[in-house]
Amino acid sequence: AQSVAQPEDQVNVAEGNPLTVKCTYSVSGNPYLFWYVQYPNRGLQFLLKYITGDNLVKGSYGFEAEFNKSQTSFHLKKPSALVSDSALYFCAVRDGGFQKLVFGTGTRLLVSP
């Protein structure tokens, strides 16, 4: 079965510094990977996806993610963090031939002023 792991429950970073939120995956076949962000009392918002092509994927709000097949990782990055980036971030993988997403447990990002 497909799965993703987010090894950090929380990531703390100062505003203006680069941020990385980690995700590793386990799939059979080609991975379809996604990042979503969830703000308090709101649904998940799509940030970016990797289907095929360039290993560096650019998404919304200045976020990008790097797909690394040899390390089975899909880390989310941003060059300069904003306080407003503080939220819960979920990595997800498509489950095989099924059109459903399998989510990680989430990483809380806290950006301090």
Add this chain to the structure above:
Amino acid sequence: EAGVVQSPRYKIIEKKQPVAFWCNPISGHNTLYWYLQNLGQGPELLIRYENEEAVDDSQLPKDRFSAERLKGVDSTLKIQPAELGDSAVYLCASSLQGLGAYNEQFFGPGTRLTVL
């Protein structure tokens, strides 16, 4: 473009009572999903519809949960009777899927259910 609409946003009920959640997907989206999100966890799929057809309901506890998507647009998820462990956020999502394509899912704000 309007997003996925869910109602109610919050619901508090006593155990053994019935409850229903409603979802209106993004216009034109043929695929609709219901997810369950427990506190501190990622969402887990309950059921997926392609148009009117439930194509994946393997994770839906069918003894107490039911869902329908009449006319392939709006959907309702029902729990009867509710149990304490059903307290969670119920998320609805929609997407436009086609042969060979996989497009992202768009999520509604969710319904937070509290069972007392």
